[in-house]
Amino acid sequence: MDHLDRLESTSIHILREAYANFKSLCMLWSIGKDSTVMLWLAKKAFLGHVPIPLVHIDTSYKIPEMIEYRDRLTKEWNLDMVYGMNHEALKASETFPAGNTDRLTCCKMLKSEALRNTLSGRWPRHRFNHNLGKYEIDKNAEPFTGVIVGVRSDEEGSRSKERYFSPRDRENDWDIADQPPELWNHYKTDFAPGTHVRIHPLLDWTELNIWEYIERENIPTVSLYYNQGDGKRYRSLGCAPCTNPIESEARNVSEVIEELRSGQLSNIAERSGRAQDSEDGGGLESLRRDGYM
Amino acid sequence: MKTAEAEKQVAREHMNIVIAGHVDHGKSTVIGRMLADTNSLPQGKLEQIKERCRRNSKPFEYAFLLDALKDEQSQGITIDSARVFFSSAKREYIIIDAPGHIEFLKNMVTGASRAEAALLVIDAEEGVQENSRRHGYMLSMLGIKQVVVVVNKMDLVDYSEETYKNVKAEYTKFLADIGLEAIFVPVSGMAGDNIVSLSDKMSWYQGATVLESIDGFEKEPPAIDKPFRMPVQDVYKFTQAGDKRRLVVGTIETGQVSVGDELVFYPSGKKSTVKTVERFNVPQKDTAAAGEAIALTLDQQIYVSRGEVAARTSETKPEVTSRLSVNLFWMGRNPMVKGKRYLIKVGTMKEEVELEDVIRVMDGSDLEASETKDKVEHHDVAECVLSTKRAIAFDLAEEIAATGRFVVVDDYEIRGGGIIREGLKDEQVWVRDYVMRRNYKWETGEVSRDDRAERYSQRSSLVLITGQRGVGKKPLAKALEARFFTEGRFVYFLGIGNILYGVDADIKSQESEGNGQRQEHLRRMAEVANVMLDAGMILVVTAVGLTNEDLEVIQTAVDSRQINVVWMGDEPTDIPCDLVLPQNGDLSDAGEAIKTMLQDKGIIYRP
Numbered sequence: 001m002d003h004l005d006r007l008e009s010t011s012i013h014i015l016r017e018a019y020a021n022f023k024s025l026c027m028l029w030s031i032g033k034d035s036t037v038m039l040w041l042a043k044k045a046f047l048g049h050v051p052i053p054l055v056h057i058d059t060s061y062k063i064p065e066m067i068e069y070r071d072r073l074t075k076e077w078n079l080d081m082v083y084g085m086n087h088e089a090l091k092a093s094e095t096f097p098a099g100n101t102d103r104l105t106c107c108k109m110l111k112s113e114a115l116r117n118t119l120s121g122r123w124p125r126h127r128f129n130h131n132l133g134k135y136e137i138d139k140n141a142e143p144f145t146g147v148i149v150g151v152r153s154d155e156e157g158s159r160s161k162e163r164y165f166s167p168r169d170r171e172n173d174w175d176i177a178d179q180p181p182e183l184w185n186h187y188k189t190d191f192a193p194g195t196h197v198r199i200h201p202l203l204d205w206t207e208l209n210i211w212e213y214i215e216r217e218n219i220p221t222v223s224l225y226y227n228q229g230d231g232k233r234y235r236s237l238g239c240a241p242c243t244n245p246i247e248s249e250a251r252n253v254s255e256v257i258e259e260l261r262s263g264q265l266s267n268i269a270e271r272s273g274r275a276q277d278s279e280d281g282g283g284l285e286s287l288r289r290d291g292y293m
Numbered sequence: 294m295k296t297a298e299a300e301k302q303v304a305r306e307h308m309n310i311v312i313a314g315h316v317d318h319g320k321s322t323v324i325g326r327m328l329a330d331t332n333s334l335p336q337g338k339l340e341q342i343k344e345r346c347r348r349n350s351k352p353f354e355y356a357f358l359l360d361a362l363k364d365e366q367s368q369g370i371t372i373d374s375a376r377v378f379f380s381s382a383k384r385e386y387i388i389i390d391a392p393g394h395i396e397f398l399k400n401m402v403t404g405a406s407r408a409e410a411a412l413l414v415i416d417a418e419e420g421v422q423e424n425s426r427r428h429g430y431m432l433s434m435l436g437i438k439q440v441v442v443v444v445n446k447m448d449l450v451d452y453s454e455e456t457y458k459n460v461k462a463e464y465t466k467f468l469a470d471i472g473l474e475a476i477f478v479p480v481s482g483m484a485g486d487n488i489v490s491l492s493d494k495m496s497w498y499q500g501a502t503v504l505e506s507i508d509g510f511e512k513e514p515p516a517i518d519k520p521f522r523m524p525v526q527d528v529y530k531f532t533q534a535g536d537k538r539r540l541v542v543g544t545i546e547t548g549q550v551s552v553g554d555e556l557v558f559y560p561s562g563k564k565s566t567v568k569t570v571e572r573f574n575v576p577q578k579d580t581a582a583a584g585e586a587i588a589l590t591l592d593q594q595i596y597v598s599r600g601e602v603a604a605r606t607s608e609t610k611p612e613v614t615s616r617l618s619v620n621l622f623w624m625g626r627n628p629m630v631k632g633k634r635y636l637i638k639v640g641t642m643k644e645e646v647e648l649e650d651v652i653r654v655m656d657g658s659d660l661e662a663s664e665t666k667d668k669v670e671h672h673d674v675a676e677c678v679l680s681t682k683r684a685i686a687f688d689l690a691e692e693i694a695a696t697g698r699f700v701v702v703d704d705y706e707i708r709g710g711g712i713i714r715e716g717l718k719d720e721q722v723w724v725r726d727y728v729m730r731r732n733y734k735w736e737t738g739e740v741s742r743d744d745r746a747e748r749y750s751q752r753s754s755l756v757l758i759t760g761q762r763g764v765g766k767k768p769l770a771k772a773l774e775a776r777f778f779t780e781g782r783f784v785y786f787l788g789i790g791n792i793l794y795g796v797d798a799d800i801k802s803q804e805s806e807g808n809g810q811r812q813e814h815l816r817r818m819a820e821v822a823n824v825m826l827d828a829g830m831i832l833v834v835t836a837v838g839l840t841n842e843d844l845e846v847i848q849t850a851v852d853s854r855q856i857n858v859v860w861m862g863d864e865p866t867d868i869p870c871d872l873v874l875p876q877n878g879d880l881s882d883a884g885e886a887i888k889t890m891l892q893d894k895g896i897i898y899r900p
């Protein structure tokens with residue numbers, strides 16, 4: 001077994017533990033490279049099927065190609081696709097692109113708030129109806145008690161402190177200082193009513209591992225990750241107004257891998273193209289405490 | 294296009310090492326030195342920190358490197374208090390930093406349980422401290438066998454060989470008591486002695502440096518030469534998606550398995566043969582080995598589920614019992630006490646457990662044994678006996694670590710962990726032996742349990758109505774049978790007397806009412822029930838005043854997930870029941886209550 005095999009096995013094990021232990025489980029899919037690898041790992045864990053609903057938080061400001069890609073895979077892979085949205089904030093134009101809030105508040109409203117209320121079932125959820133070929137309001141408003149999230153510990157500091165199975169209380173709060181012990185492959189799968197657990201199968205993967213795996217498994221990815229001829233590509237995907245591409249010549253997966261291995265990007269943070277991270281000192285950590293992924 | 298260099302990078306070995314030790318014994322300094330002396334720091338980092346110290350008139354310390362790197366987390370540098378990356382010529386390392394303070398013991402065990410080897414730092418001047426021992430004990434319990442003890446701050450004791458030897462002797466003896474051996478290296482993290490290169494200040498030491506010592510650790514290969522063990526994580530059937538396979542999934546902990554191998558699942562003892570080894574997006578392969586997360590399909594359609602352990606009939610089998618002699622450490626604020634129910638997790642099995650007996654409690658810091666305690670307190674390590682509600686399958690930790698360790702859950706939290714030293718005999722051993730033999734010999738037809746459930750629109754189930762004499766059990770059982778029959782269910786009322794004078798004729802004729810008789814009687818009833826349940830039936834049985842012990846006999850013979858206990862009567866009971874009904878109540882109401890229970894459990898489908 002090589003390093004990727006080991007990472008894959010551990011992630012599959014975690015996904016299966018989650019599936020066996022949580023009655024109401026979902027997997028967050030941001031359409032990005034990490035959560036797409038996670039989706040692929042789910043197909044590995046469940047032998048070609050994805051028996052877990054996928055939840056996408058649509059801010060309405062995603063790059064259109066991301067949404068097209070989402071809906072294409074939904075149909076091709078027969079995914080149980082659900083999206084949630086902060087309809088009210090959007091209707092009232094309380095967003096950064098509309099010029100009415102700062103970036104962090106916008107993230108908080110369109111992502112954290114939308115996520116919290118989508119998971120709890122308080123806000124309407126839209127589910128893809130494969131017979132009709134379109135989304136419709138989901139009648140099932142049951143809260144999700146297990147939420148699988150594709151964060152990696154090498155992304156930034158607060159993520160590196162995560163457990164594989166991380167409890168969040170009623171308010172979505174995460175107590176970094178007092179996390180449950182994880183011994184061997186025994187995780188926290190028992191939880192008090194009203195709380196939920198975030199499950200992180202990709203914690204041990206690095207950005208490079210993700211790309212190596214995409215190459216090895218030939219996993220379809222959004223073309224925004226590659227230079228289309230203008231010398232730029234996205235390294236991390238987010239909302240169009242707040243995400244910028246980086247200078248790069250990499251036109252395909254193996255060139256992206258070359259670029260990462262060469263150390264060319266080693267002094268540039270992966271999320272440096274994400275404007276909200278640099279908004280205030282601990283931007284991402286405070287966002288994450290509030291329930292941001 | 295892949296370059297040769299790139300190929301090499303993928304193939305490079307990775308190893309996780311935990312670094313542990315008492316507060317202020319110098320873990321950060323040792324790590325800082327290691328990073329600096331192996332050129333693992335970002336360019337200019339060392340100079341930058343030195344310059345910052347000079348400007349603030351502060352003496353430079355290597356420990357500052359770690360703090361500085363922590364500050365940079367938000368800038369995307371992949372270093373954190375929890376994980377430090379560095380590489381030697383030999384391999385890539387991740388150092389998992391385990392906080393030294395006792396309050397963080399659970400973080401330490403979390404980190405250490407993911408490590409393959411350990412660095413344990415002891416201050417030469419302060420000597421062996423409480424946490425040095427406690428951490429050593431945890432490492433041994435967590436199964437870490439490769440340890441380097443770094444005797445730090447040798448510069449503060451004038452590089453005295455004698456001081457080093459005293460620390461080494463004291464700690465070696467301690468480690469020997471807990472079954473660990475270690476390499477010792479005298480160092481000064483501050484001065485860089487013996488970390489990456491040998492120091493001339495300690496010419497009396499000619500052993501390996503710290504870096505050489507950890508490079509000397511061996512990467513433990515997946516245990517393919519041990520008996521096959523695969524705790525069953527789940528059984529999948531994606532029929533709705535047009536997939537007919539019935540997939541038994543799990544991660545292989547040890548050994549290997551091939552198509553055609555005969556498997557036994559424990560604790561049930563059910564037997565089948567591997568038909569295929571299934572994976573997604575890889576070419577079909579007929580074997581799988583330790584470390585792989587796979588799926589198996591079986592030739593004979595037996596009913597197995599999460600929690601059982603798959604083993605090969607040709608190899609040593611796991612132990613099965615409900616009484617375990619264990620070494621346990623406790624992280625809960627509230628002590629583990631007798632008479633309280635906890636959950637134990639072994640492999641993928643989760644089961645109720647109680648503390649039966651405390652043999653010896655050691656204060657984790659000094660390992661002084663106390664034989665008078667009857668509970669296990671915060672940060673205690675103890676030898677004790679645990680008894681589980683139902684028998685579980687496991688291995689002894691020294692033989693197969695992965696299936697020989699466990700955690701204890703209390704109030705939703707993992708509060709304890711440990712290793713199984715020995716399986717002890719329990720009261721059910723006589724029934725279990727019969728049952729395992731029965732399951733082992735059991736011939737399955739072509740029709741699976743799932744097929745029957747689909748045909749009859751119900752899952753087979755035993756409705757066990759119990760209570761004192763004269764509370765109306767039999768009338769209810771008969772009414773229930775009639776009602777379900779009318780509703781089109783496949784149902785049967787099994788009169789106890791029908792068994793008593795038939796199947797039990799030989800023991801009945803002896804006319805003695807000893808407890809052994811009653812238990813044998815119950816065992817036979819359960820065996821008859823088992824056959825009918827296998828046929829897909831909802832079986833209604835009544836029994837007078839079942840005790841916990843009686844119920845255990847029945848649960849050993851019949852898969853307890855199929856049993857629904859209904860207690861009837863106004864007298865309270867201590868047996869765990871699924872439903873309590875008043876005595877001689879309205880039959881229709883009682884029937885409705887039972888029906889609702891079966892619906893809620895998904896045994897019969899609505900309406």
